[in-house]
Amino acid sequence: QKEVEQNSGPLSVPEGAIASLNCTYSDRGSQSFFWYRQYSGKSPELIMFIYSNGDKEDGRFTAQLNKASQYVSLLIRDSQPSDSATYLCAAHSGAGSYQLTFGKGTKLSVIP
Amino acid sequence: DTEVTQTPKHLVMGMTNKKSLKCEQHMGHRAMYWYKQKAKKPPELMFVYSYEKLSINESVPSRFSPECPNSSLLNLHLHALQPEDSALYLCASSLGHAQETQYFGPGTRLLVL
Numbered sequence: 315q316k317e318v319e320q321n322s323g324p325l326s327v328p329e330g331a332i333a334s335l336n337c338t339y340s341d342r343g344s345q346s347f348f349w350y351r352q353y354s355g356k357s358p359e360l361i362m363f364i365y366s367n368g369d370k371e372d373g374r375f376t377a378q379l380n381k382a383s384q385y386v387s388l389l390i391r392d393s394q395p396s397d398s399a400t401y402l403c404a405a406h407s408g409a410g411s412y413q414l415t416f417g418k419g420t421k422l423s424v425i426p
Numbered sequence: 427d428t429e430v431t432q433t434p435k436h437l438v439m440g441m442t443n444k445k446s447l448k449c450e451q452h453m454g455h456r457a458m459y460w461y462k463q464k465a466k467k468p469p470e471l472m473f474v475y476s477y478e479k480l481s482i483n484e485s486v487p488s489r490f491s492p493e494c495p496n497s498s499l500l501n502l503h504l505h506a507l508q509p510e511d512s513a514l515y516l517c518a519s520s521l522g523h524a525q526e527t528q529y530f531g532p533g534t535r536l537l538v539l
Contacts, residue, residue, distance in 0.1 A: 346525045357516055357533040358469065402468055406525040412457060412482060414528060416468035 316341040316407050320417035329426050333390040337403030337417055340384070344405040344415075347379060349388045352400045352419070361401070362388065393424045429453070430531035432517050438537045441507060447534050449500040449517030455529075456522030458500040460492060463514045463533075475500060477522065507538045 317340040327333045335349075346365050350358035362377040364370045364386070370377045376389040386405075390397055400419040407413050430451045439445050449458065457476045461469035474482035475494040483492075489511075491503040500517055514533045520526040 346527075348527065350530075355535075357514070357530045360527060360529060363527050410524045412459075412474045412476065412520075412524050413471055418468055 316344075316405075316415050318403055318405050318415050318417040320401075320403050320420045322418055323421040324423050325420055326423045326425055327393050329393060329395060329424055331393050331424075333393045333397065333422055333424070335388040335390070335401050335403075335420050335422065337386045337388075338384055339386065339403075339405045339415075341405065341407050341415070342381075342384065344407055346406045347377070347386045348404040348414070349375075349377060349386075350402040350404065351397075352402060354400075358402055390422075393422075395424045395426050398422055398424045430517055430519050430529055432515075432531040432534050434534060435532065436535045436537075438539065439504065439507065440539050441509070443507075444503070444505045446504065447502040447515055447517075447536075449502075449519075449531055450498055451519045451529075451531075452498055453519065453529075454497075454521075455519035456497055457520045457526070458494060459518040459520075459528060460490075460500070460502050461516040461518065461530075463516055469516055469530075473502075504536075507536075509538050512536055512538045 349361045352358045364377040374391045378387045402419045403417040404414045460472040463469045473492040493501040517531040518528040
């Protein structure tokens with residue numbers, strides 16, 4: 315069974331700190347990876363996607379992918395209370411797949 | 427513009443009712459999806475339409491019936507639902523090929539009484 319694992323948290327960080335969210339996946343055929351942010355009662359909002367090994371930066375967000383270790387992470391720099399949400403890691407399952415496998419999400423709380 | 431719209435935002439229905447959820451996108455995407463999300467759980471894929479053809483049906487009960495009238499529209503017809511079907515129903519779209527980024531609409535919060 316293809317799985318995406320995340321620590322459910324909650325992860326608490328002080329305002330201004332770096333929040334580090336981690337995700338591992340079981341399917342070595344997975345080729346594209348996504349981080350979604352979901353506020354309570356709202357729909358998932360795309361934060362980052364990453365296809366290649368290494369780092370990808372977008373503003374305060376950096377996604378990291380290590381395919382050898384089957385590991386994806388999201389770093390949020392200068393965390394703000396508005397970053398408090400559940401972060402969903404998702405992976406596409408191999409070539410030709412429309413199906414996203416989601417992790418259970420990590421709840422992040424940024425403490426003012 | 428990465429907007430997917432869904433109507434209605436909220437829906438309350440009895441177990442004998444028939445209702446429909448609507449999803450629309452004008453981004454030229456050719457793949458559209460229905461997900462179901464229960465509280466504190468990740469979204470679960472229900473259906474995928476690719477180029478207006480149903481390509482994935484994740485063993486969803488027949489009381490849920492999807493329809494894709496054209497490349498911009500996706501409907502989910504509901505009939506004889508159960509209280510356990512109460513959830514947030516999410517529509518998403520992507521360009522049209524596999525492995526592409528999916529963009530979610532705001533969802534319809536469904537309560538079945």
